[in-house]
Amino acid sequence: MDAIVKPLRGTLILRPAPMAAALPAPSERDLRLDLFRGVALWLIFLDHIPQNIVNWFTIRNYGFSDATEIFIFISGYTAAFVYGRAMRERGIIIASARVLRRAWQIYVAHIFLFTIFMAEIAYVAATFENPLYAEEMNILNFLKQPDVTIFQALLLKFKPVNMDVLPLYIVLLLLFPPMLWLLLRQPALALAGSALVYVLAWNFDWNLPAYPNGVWFFNPFAWQLLFVFGAWCALGGAQRLAGVLRSRIVLGIAVAYLLFAFAITLTWYVEPLARFVPGWLSAWMYPIDKTNLDVLRFAHFLALAAVTVRFVPRDWPALRSPYLAPAIRCGQHSLEIFCLGVFLAFAGQFIISEWSGGPLIQVVISLIGILIMIATANLISWYKRMEGRGATKPVKPPDADLAGGDA
Amino acid sequence: MKLAAAVIATLAPLALCVVGVAEAAPPEQCELPPSSLAGDADLGHVLNSVKTAHRIAITVIGSGSSGLTGPDGAHSAYPARLEDVLKAQLRGADVKVTAHVQSKETTAAMVAGLDKVLADDKPVLVIWQAGTVDALDGVEPDEFRDSLNEGVDKIQAAGADLILMNMQYSPRTESMFNVSTYADVMRAIAEQHGALLFDRLAIMRYWNDAGVFDLYAATKKYDMARRVHNCIGWALASQIINAAHLDATRTQTTE
Numbered sequence: 275m276d277a278i279v280k281p282l283r284g285t286l287i288l289r290p291a292p293m294a295a296a297l298p299a300p301s302e303r304d305l306r307l308d309l310f311r312g313v314a315l316w317l318i319f320l321d322h323i324p325q326n327i328v329n330w331f332t333i334r335n336y337g338f339s340d341a342t343e344i345f346i347f348i349s350g351y352t353a354a355f356v357y358g359r360a361m362r363e364r365g366i367i368i369a370s371a372r373v374l375r376r377a378w379q380i381y382v383a384h385i386f387l388f389t390i391f392m393a394e395i396a397y398v399a400a401t402f403e404n405p406l407y408a409e410e411m412n413i414l415n416f417l418k419q420p421d422v423t424i425f426q427a428l429l430l431k432f433k434p435v436n437m438d439v440l441p442l443y444i445v446l447l448l449l450f451p452p453m454l455w456l457l458l459r460q461p462a463l464a465l466a467g468s469a470l471v472y473v474l475a476w477n478f479d480w481n482l483p484a485y486p487n488g489v490w491f492f493n494p495f496a497w498q499l500l501f502v503f504g505a506w507c508a509l510g511g512a513q514r515l516a517g518v519l520r521s522r523i524v525l526g527i528a529v530a531y532l533l534f535a536f537a538i539t540l541t542w543y544v545e546p547l548a549r550f551v552p553g554w555l556s557a558w559m560y561p562i563d564k565t566n567l568d569v570l571r572f573a574h575f576l577a578l579a580a581v582t583v584r585f586v587p588r589d590w591p592a593l594r595s596p597y598l599a600p601a602i603r604c605g606q607h608s609l610e611i612f613c614l615g616v617f618l619a620f621a622g623q624f625i626i627s628e629w630s631g632g633p634l635i636q637v638v639i640s641l642i643g644i645l646i647m648i649a650t651a652n653l654i655s656w657y658k659r660m661e662g663r664g665a666t667k668p669v670k671p672p673d674a675d676l677a678g679g680d681a
Numbered sequence: 682m683k684l685a686a687a688v689i690a691t692l693a694p695l696a697l698c699v700v701g702v703a704e705a706a707p708p709e710q711c712e713l714p715p716s717s718l719a720g721d722a723d724l725g726h727v728l729n730s731v732k733t734a735h736r737i738a739i740t741v742i743g744s745g746s747s748g749l750t751g752p753d754g755a756h757s758a759y760p761a762r763l764e765d766v767l768k769a770q771l772r773g774a775d776v777k778v779t780a781h782v783q784s785k786e787t788t789a790a791m792v793a794g795l796d797k798v799l800a801d802d803k804p805v806l807v808i809w810q811a812g813t814v815d816a817l818d819g820v821e822p823d824e825f826r827d828s829l830n831e832g833v834d835k836i837q838a839a840g841a842d843l844i845l846m847n848m849q850y851s852p853r854t855e856s857m858f859n860v861s862t863y864a865d866v867m868r869a870i871a872e873q874h875g876a877l878l879f880d881r882l883a884i885m886r887y888w889n890d891a892g893v894f895d896l897y898a899a900t901k902k903y904d905m906a907r908r909v910h911n912c913i914g915w916a917l918a919s920q921i922i923n924a925a926h927l928d929a930t931r932t933q934t935t936e
Contacts, residue, residue, distance in 0.1 A: 324855050325886065395857060402853050402899045406906035409745030409784060410851040412817055413858050435859045479823075488819035491859075548872065549721055560869045561826065564862075620856065627852045627897050 303355075305593040305602055306586055311348040312605030312651075315615055316644050317341035322436045322619035325626065327633045328640040335543070337535040338562055338574040342439065346497055347575065349443065349608070350504025353450060354457060358509055361454055370451035377447040381430075383613045384440040388427050390617055391434045394624070416486075426485035433484065436616060438491040445482070445494040446501045453502060457509050465511070468502035471495055476566060489565070496567040500575070519583055528577035535574050603651040610654055611647050618643040710894075711912035714887035718916065720877045724842040724925035730805040731927060736775035737767065740802045740841075742791055743810030745784030746849050749906055757907040758782075760808075762914025770918060771927060779804070787814045788828040795832055799839040807836045808879070808917065810846040812863040819858075826866050833874045843876040844920065850885035852897050877924055879917060885909070 317332045318341045334340035353373070361369035399414040416423040416432075426432035430441045456464040474480065475495035482490045507515070518524055538559070541547040562568045592598055604611045622639045629635065730737055741747060741760040749758040760780035767776045779802050781794075788811045799807075809832065815825045829845075836843050847864045864882050871878040889896040894909055922928060 325852075325890070398853055398857075404853075404898065404900055404906065405749065405751060405903050406896070406909055407746075407849070407851050407853065408750060409813055410817070410849065410854045412785070413854050435856055484819060486819060488821045545716065545719060553873075556869070556872065560873075561822075561866065563822075565822065623856055627855075 304588055306582075306588060306590070307348050307351060308602040308605035309593060309598055310344055310582070310605070311352075311608055312601035312603065312611075314341040314344040314348070315604050315608060315611050316601070316647065318345065318439075318612070319615035319619055319643055319647065320640055322616060323622045323626065323636075323640070323643075325636075326622075326640060327636045333578075335539060337532060337539055337578070338568070339571045339578065342492070342564075343500060343567075343571065343575040345439070345608075345612075346442070346446075346500045347504040347579070348605075350446070350501035351508040353447070353501075354454060354505030354508035357450070357454055358458060358505075361458060366451070366455060369454065373447055373450050373454070377444050380440055380444050380447070380609060383609060384430075384437065384444070385428065387437055387440070387613055387616050388434070390620060391437065392424075394620060395434075423485075429485075431483060431485035433491070436619065439612070441490070442492040442494055442497055446498055449494075449498070450501075450505075454505065457502070457505055461506055461509055461511060465502060465506045468499050472499040472567070481565070491565055493566045496565070500567060500572065519580055524580060525584060528580040531573060531577045532581065535570075535577075600648040600651070603655060604647055607651050607654045611651055614647055614650055615643070618646060710908060711915050712891070712893060713884060713916055717880060717884050717887070718920040718923060720871075720920075720924060722842075722871075722875050722877045722924060724806060724877070724921060726805040726840060726842045727921065727925040728927065731771065731774055731925070735773060737771070737777070737806065738802060738804045739763070739767075739776075739778045739806045739808060740798060740804035741778060741780040741782070741808045741810070742795070742798065743780070743782050743808075743846070744786045744791075744814045745782070746813055747780065747810045747846075748782040748784070749903065749910060751903045754903075755780075757903070757910055759910040759913040759917065762911050763808075763917045764914075766915050766918035767921065770922065785814055787818060787820055788812070788825055788832070789820070792828050792832040792835070795835050799835065799841070804839075804841045806842045806844065806921065808844045808846055809833075809836070810881075812860065812867055813848040816848065816858050816860045816863045822862050822866055825863060826870065829866065829870050830874075833870060833876060837874065837876075842925075843874070844879050844917070845871045845876055846879040846917075847882045850882050850889060850896065852889060877920065879920060881913065884913075884916060888912075 317334075320326060320328050320332050321334060321341065323329070329335070332341065357369050357373050360372055395414060396417060399411075399417055402411075423432055430444065433441055453464060453468070456467070472495070475493060480495045481493045484490055503511075538551065541551055559570065562570050564571065593602070622643055625639060626636060727737055741763075747758065747760065748754060751757075755761060758780070760778050760782075764776055764778035767774075767778075781798055783790075791809075791811065811829065812825070814820075833843060833845075845867050847867050848860050860882065868878055868880075870876070885894075885896065888894045888909075894905060896909075898905065
């Protein structure tokens with residue numbers, strides 16, 4: 275079945291890849307993925323603490339895309355890497371079953387986070403009162419009908435702020451088995467289909483409904499493009515793009531676009547600069563829509579990835595250095611560390627607000643949060659090593675560690 | 682102590698009247714973040730109305746956070762405070778601020794009633810506070826944007842200047858609903874339409890961070906809420922006077 279891979283004909287592809295390269299050699303894991311996913315998890319944690327001075331260091335302040343793009347792309351990449359191999363070696367049923375089990379784990383994790391959120395809300399409702407915020411306190415109204423709220427949360431329709439990524443991930447995984455099947459046979463067709471869904475979602479305003487009203491903050495019909503693109507890259511697309519990525523012209527365009535995005539972002543924070551953005555440009559450019567993965571954001575991620583891949587080669591020696599090991603460890607246990615990050619952001623924000631923390635407290639809390647994430651990642655690795663050693667026979671699939679913990 | 686404060690409070694406005702320039706120094710507790718009131722837009726209709734008719738008719742449209750409940754709530758809320766400050770500073774001009782405050786009203790609902798408000802009040806300036814209820818209800822940002830656009834077009838077509846006011850900074854509920862998306866929409870719309878933005882979110886965040894107000898405090902009392910509204914009214918008045926270039930006019934009208 276591997277032989278039916280047709281090279282994608284398009285302007286982007288400089289030369290058709292050899293058949294063998296269309297599927298990745300079952301080589302060792304690309305540590306760059308873990309590194310950048312680990313860093314993305316730290317950034318998501320930092321971004322989720324509002325009024326945190328450390329936020330100024332996260333990439334969303336320097337361009338259009340942010341850590342979410344990195345996270346979703348790499349998740350697509352690793353999902354295809356792990357489950358693609360499972361599908362080839364053990365068939366569609368086994369692979370699909372493992373994908374769905376993963377989706378279930380994420381669902382459970384999401385509901386766990388929701389419980390913590392409810393506890394926070396209930397605490398605020400019980401302790402806080404201020405006539406200045408009579409209107410804002412209406413957010414607590416849903417406590418009056420917990421039956422509806424909790425039910426809507428179980429349906430993934432009610433999602434508190436900052437709890438939108440996991441539901442997106444769940445939906446992407448639920449739809450992944452057929453997509454993976456197609457990616458293994460007709461990668462170009464699969465990617466084109468994904469792009470088509472993206473375009474249709476934009477044209478017809480497709481999105482999933484949310485509760486009490488509105489739609490999902492991360493539109494799955496739009497964000498699937500990034501996930502599928504990541505999967506496509508993992509299944510040979512990266513090799514096909516290698517020629518493109520080596521081109522100096524592409525590098526030049528990518529750098530120019532990153533600089534452009536940086537300049538535009540600067541005008542959001544330095545008000546007087548906004549007047550230098552011509553009216554036609556802002557009319558064309560804004561809004562830069564995160565919900566529907568704006569093309570400008572997608573392009574920004576591509577530019578970022580192109581530049582990164584060029585300057586951080588797969589065999590970069592630093593990937594083995596102890597300095598990067600913490601980030602890599604976090605990236606290898608992304609679900610646990612993501613959930614922990616959301617919880618730590620809740621807790622950190624609570625502390626900052628409760629003791630009206632100045633910049634110093636914010637820096638300390640951010641650092642402590644990241645240290646806790648690193649320590650937990652190490653702990654999880656230890657558990658897995660310990661359990662692996664205890665197993666009497668190597669029945670586990672070769673990549674169970676990767677598949678269970680990482681896709 | 683209390684007596685002294687009362688005497689000063691009574692005499693302070695009198696002193697202003699005597700001096701006549703009415704250069705109201707910022708109330709001490711209302712220190713603003715630097716350049717928070719800056720903006721490219723001019724309030725041409727306001728200036729024109731002051732010059733030719735010696736009057737300013739301002740309409741405030743907003744949801745719950747534009748008002749205060751409790752005893753004397755309407756007079757303590759920022760629309761009334763704004764009127765008082767403008768009257769004090771623009772002596773000789775007929776200042777009237779009409780507030781249309783409806784709690785739990787989304788932007789779309791405000792737009793639905795806009796024609797009547799504009800026809801009744803005939804304002805030269807509309808201060809439109811929006812976004813809180815939309816954020817609370819999770820109105821789609823696109824829908825919110827469309828409603829705002831429609832309303833801004835109506836207001837500008839009616840020949841009025843516009844100040845868009847975004848939501849309050851509320852540290853206790855910050856993690857519970859997403860205001861920044863809606864604030865971004867408002868900023869973009871103000872820019873596109875050449876309207877001013879009164880960035881209440883940033884100003885109140887600054888107050889909280891700088892310790893001017895402890896917005897995290899739990900209280901049933903109205904003291905802090907009144908002082909916050911007082912400062913917002915004063916800051917709005919400053920923004921209006923700056924953007925309409927009334928400093929020059931003020932001396933003319935008072936001469």
